[in-house]
Amino acid sequence: MLENTKLKLVVEKEFCKGCGICVAFCPKDVLILEKGKVKVENLDACIQCGQCELRCPDYAIYLGGN
Amino acid sequence: MPSKLVDKYFRTDSLPHIWCPGCGNGIVTRAIVKAIDNLNLNQEDVCIVSGIGCSSRASGYLDFNTIHTTHGRALAFATGIKFANPNLHVIVITGDGDCAAIGGNHLIHAARRNIDLTTIVFNNNIYGMTGGQYSPTTPTGDKGTTAPYGNIDANFDLCELAKASGATYVSRSTVYGANMIIKQVEEGIKNKGFSFIETITICPTYYGRKNKKGDAVDMMNYLKENTVNKIAYEKLSEEKRKDKIIVGEIYKGQRPEYVEEYEKIIESF
Amino acid sequence: MAEKIVKLMQGNEACVEGAIAAGMRFYAGYPITPSTEIAELSAEKLPRIGGKFIQMEDEIASISAIIGASLTGKKSMTATSGPGFSLKQEGIGYAVAAEVPCVIVNVQRGGPSTGLPTSPAQGDIMQARWGTHGDHSIIALYPSTVREIYDTTIKAFNLSEKYRTPVILLMDEVIGHMREKIEIPDPDEIKIINRKKPNVKPDEYLPYKIEENDMIPAMANFGEGYRYHVTGLIHDETGFPTSNHRIAENLVNRLVNKIKDNADDIVEYEEYLMEDAEQIIVAYGATARSAKSAINQLREEGVKIGLFRPITIWPMAEKQLKIIAKKVNRITVVEMNMGQYFNEVDRVAGKYTKVDKYSRVHGELITPEEIVSFIKEG
Numbered sequence: 001m002l003e004n005t006k007l008k009l010v011v012e013k014e015f016c017k018g019c020g021i022c023v024a025f026c027p028k029d030v031l032i033l034e035k036g037k038v039k040v041e042n043l044d045a046c047i048q049c050g051q052c053e054l055r056c057p058d059y060a061i062y063l064g065g066n
Numbered sequence: 067m068p069s070k071l072v073d074k075y076f077r078t079d080s081l082p083h084i085w086c087p088g089c090g091n092g093i094v095t096r097a098i099v100k101a102i103d104n105l106n107l108n109q110e111d112v113c114i115v116s117g118i119g120c121s122s123r124a125s126g127y128l129d130f131n132t133i134h135t136t137h138g139r140a141l142a143f144a145t146g147i148k149f150a151n152p153n154l155h156v157i158v159i160t161g162d163g164d165c166a167a168i169g170g171n172h173l174i175h176a177a178r179r180n181i182d183l184t185t186i187v188f189n190n191n192i193y194g195m196t197g198g199q200y201s202p203t204t205p206t207g208d209k210g211t212t213a214p215y216g217n218i219d220a221n222f223d224l225c226e227l228a229k230a231s232g233a234t235y236v237s238r239s240t241v242y243g244a245n246m247i248i249k250q251v252e253e254g255i256k257n258k259g260f261s262f263i264e265t266i267t268i269c270p271t272y273y274g275r276k277n278k279k280g281d282a283v284d285m286m287n288y289l290k291e292n293t294v295n296k297i298a299y300e301k302l303s304e305e306k307r308k309d310k311i312i313v314g315e316i317y318k319g320q321r322p323e324y325v326e327e328y329e330k331i332i333e334s335f
Numbered sequence: 336m337a338e339k340i341v342k343l344m345q346g347n348e349a350c351v352e353g354a355i356a357a358g359m360r361f362y363a364g365y366p367i368t369p370s371t372e373i374a375e376l377s378a379e380k381l382p383r384i385g386g387k388f389i390q391m392e393d394e395i396a397s398i399s400a401i402i403g404a405s406l407t408g409k410k411s412m413t414a415t416s417g418p419g420f421s422l423k424q425e426g427i428g429y430a431v432a433a434e435v436p437c438v439i440v441n442v443q444r445g446g447p448s449t450g451l452p453t454s455p456a457q458g459d460i461m462q463a464r465w466g467t468h469g470d471h472s473i474i475a476l477y478p479s480t481v482r483e484i485y486d487t488t489i490k491a492f493n494l495s496e497k498y499r500t501p502v503i504l505l506m507d508e509v510i511g512h513m514r515e516k517i518e519i520p521d522p523d524e525i526k527i528i529n530r531k532k533p534n535v536k537p538d539e540y541l542p543y544k545i546e547e548n549d550m551i552p553a554m555a556n557f558g559e560g561y562r563y564h565v566t567g568l569i570h571d572e573t574g575f576p577t578s579n580h581r582i583a584e585n586l587v588n589r590l591v592n593k594i595k596d597n598a599d600d601i602v603e604y605e606e607y608l609m610e611d612a613e614q615i616i617v618a619y620g621a622t623a624r625s626a627k628s629a630i631n632q633l634r635e636e637g638v639k640i641g642l643f644r645p646i647t648i649w650p651m652a653e654k655q656l657k658i659i660a661k662k663v664n665r666i667t668v669v670e671m672n673m674g675q676y677f678n679e680v681d682r683v684a685g686k687y688t689k690v691d692k693y694s695r696v697h698g699e700l701i702t703p704e705e706i707v708s709f710i711k712e713g
Contacts, residue, residue, distance in 0.1 A: 010067075010069070012067070012068055014082065015082045017082070017086075017087035017088070018087060019087045019270075019281075019282040019283075020282065020283050021088065021282055021283060024283040024286070024287075025286065053069070054096075054097075054245060055093055055241070055242070055244055055286070056092070056093070056096075057085065057088065057089055057090060057091065057092030057241075058082055058083070058092055059068055059072045059076070059092065059096065062068075062069035062071075062072075064069050064070060077564075077575075080575065110558070110559075110562060111558070113557055113558070115403075125564070126564055126575060129562060131557040131558065131562055131563070132562075132563075132564045132565070133406065133564070134564070134565065134566040134568065136399070136425055136429050136567060139396070139425075139426075142391065142395065142396035142397075142399035142400050143400065143402060143403040144403060145389070145391070145396070145400050145403065146361070146389075146399065146402065146403025146404040146411070147403040147404065147406060147407055147557065149361075149387050149389055149400070149404065150361050150387060150403065150407040150408075150409040151407035151408075151409075151558045153558060154407070154557065154558050171392050171393065171396075172392065175391070175392040175396070328382070328387065328389075331382045332382045335382065335383045
């Protein structure tokens with residue numbers, strides 16, 4: 001999983017509709033909703049499982065970049 | 067900047083999409099694209115055909131050969147496309163109203179022919195685009211704007227319908243278990259014949275609100291708690307089976323595929 | 336020069352032969368009297384030349400399938416009659432809006448509803464024009480002999496490709512089922528028109544962009560590397576839906592005008608004994624044959640009468656009819672309906688001359704004798 005350690009969570013705020021699905025199903029409570037948009041609150045806890053990206057209906061959060 | 071996957075396969079200038087907050091359609095659409103990516107298909111060789119309804123808006127967001135057809139007819143258009151150009155991977159995106167009500171006849175006949183199409187039904191149990199009328203998959207007793215006293219129609223089991231009609235790959239998944247959608251779409255595309263994938267999606271805006279199912283998270287939790295794999299389901303008691311959503315591969319069979327059978331006739335001359 | 340092939344052929348068969356000569360390689364249909372032979376013969380002939388035939392579950396599925404097939408570049412056709420033509424309207428509207436070439440044959444039968452399945456009628460004139468909802472233009476052709484069915488079927492394909500529009504071929508039951516000797520033209524003599532392909536790279540392609548002085552956008556086929564979006568919704572030049580009012584109006588105007596403004600290219604008609612005519616008959620299809628015979632009889636009796644026979648029913652030969660109306664003192668429209676084309680002829684010619692109608696809807700051909708006595712009654 002070395003490669004994965006390089007990935008970070010990216011939020012595309014403009015796409016977010018604030019449904020809260022990613023927040024609810026993040027196994028490590030990394031995310032919160034703030035002013036109706038998703039926010040990465042506790043990045044250190046992220047295990048890069050990709051559940052948020054998988055279930056985000058709006059393509060507003062994903063694992064990517066460096 | 068959207069993810070690489072979205073950037074490659076979506077027409078990103080048309081995002082964000084029109085679907086309501088918490089609508090599961092975006093989850094299914096991404097899963098379809100992920101399956102296409104996993105299979106390494108060329109975008110030029112993929113044709114996405116959709117009908118009319120919330121689900122069918124998906125075609126416009128996707129960067130392939132795409133066609134948004136008339137209500138219920140996606141499978142008939144797709145049949146023409148596939149039969150005329152068998153080199154295309156033809157994927158049909160449809161909804162429960164589109165494919166089981168107005169398009170029900172096309173569904174059973176496409177399955178009967180076992181024509182090589184991959185059909186993904188976004189089943190949200192309601193007509194969303196027109197504002198919450200009951201559909202052929204609205205559970206009996208549930209409400210819609212046209213069933214204000216509760217729906218007295220029996221609801222379709224779409225997978226059983228597709229199987230009985232002759233589909234050679236039939237499966238069900240939910241937007242909660244979206245990884246399963248990806249696997250099933252891959253299997254569906256690989257199957258040389260008619261593939262039918264029912265994805266249970268959520269409509270918090272109409273179905274959820276009308277039937278007091280809570281918000282998107284509540285509806286996702288419902289799917290999480292009430293989904294059971296086909297094998298596990300068979301082991302459940304009659305009592306525990308009630309209201310369970312059976313997921314997984316429902317049926318896999320082998321039958322001659324329509325276009326190939328016709329090509330044999332052509333080759334015989 | 337090779338010897339001409341002469342064949343005794345049924346009208347419905349001539350339609351299939353003409354379609355194949357025009358390049359038809361895809362047919363989807365649903366059986367219905369009196370058009371069924373077109374499906375049967377297509378089923379027999381198409382696979383022999385590498386084409387495809389499919390019997391769909393209904394008429395809507397059939398027209399949907401041919402639109403899909405046409406998008407991949409195959410010249411496509413469906414045929415139907417009566418109630419089936421009502422079902423085609425959904426797809427006709429889609430093909431108009433998305434500008435997909437295809438040919439819809441309607442071998443007419445008596446209506447309304449299931450009507451008179453085996454009897455001739457010309458009751459679908461206005462349905463061909465306005466059957467699908469919304470403002471639009473349409474091309475409809477109306478042959479009068481078996482040989483002409485062959486030629487007009489080719490023309491129907493050519494016009495559909497040239498103008499990116501569905502073309503309706505209206506036929507009469509009696510001619511569809513009648514056998515006549517026809518001379519098959521040499522393939523080299525047949526003019527074939529194919530849709531205009533894009534001359535830009537895929538990433539520069541705008542599927543509904545038009546060039547100056549040309550209202551027809553270039554059409555790429557699915558599977559050729561040009562990825563684009565097709566929809567029946569109002570769309571801009573990218574093909575994507577829009578509710579922009581200005582774009583909506585421009586699109587509907589272009590769809591209408593691309594046919595209307597090219598009427599001179601599309602309109603075809605026959606004039607018979609018109610030079611010295613003091614009055615004329617307007618008739619089409621099988622009725623025009625009775626009219627011709629009536630005119631011959633009347634001429635023998637010294638009546639200076641001629642025939643104007645539209646082969647292109649829509650768009651209407653308005654310019655020609657106006658000129659004629661100014662020269663003659665009576666126009667009689669003879670047709671097997673309650674006056675559907677009469678109303679149109681009257682609209683165009685009524686202010687210049689007297690326009691009469693002779694209409695029958697009894698499920699039998701109008702005879703020359705009936706026409707003769709109607710004309711004599713004045």
